[in-house]
Amino acid sequence: MKYPILTQCPVCNHPLHAIKLACGHCRTTIENHFELSKLALLSPEQLHFVITFLLNRGNIKEVEKELGISYPTVRGKLNDIITALGYDTRKKPEIDEKKVISMLERGEITADEAVKMLKQD
Structure with a gap:
């Protein structure tokens, strides 16, 4: 019987790490510190x-x-x-490029500040 892989320790609830893989056909085993898929x-x-x-x-x-x-x-x-999966779900604010350029033209912000504002993802 196959069991789903455990990702959390049933004793302390910390993440578990895969350290050994084995081939069911030829019995080759590989030991290392493997990263599990986020899924x-x-x-x-x-x-x-x-x-x-x-x-x-x-x-x-x-x-x-x-x-x-x-x-x-x-x-x-x-x-x-x-x-x-470890990603942020907060909606990122949209940047009004025209407003940033206007602020730059009026001298309200520096060129560096404008670049930072426009690069926000």
Whole structure:
């Protein structure tokens, strides 16, 4: 019987690390400190949601229908998964390039400050 890989220690809840890989065919083993995929960090429920989302090609309406959940719930689950994968879900403010250029022309900001403002992602 195959078991899903554990990513958290069941005793102290700290991250586990893969240190040994083995071939089931020729019995070759490789030992090292291996990095797990970020997807391995998702719970089974989150992974099911990701698969459903991908199979529906990101169509939120179809995901709503298939899982029987609302649009806000789909968005909430997506945000939870994005966070679980280690990314920031906060919406980044849009930069008004014309406003930055106007501020620069009026001498309200320096060229360096304008460049920094325009480079914000």
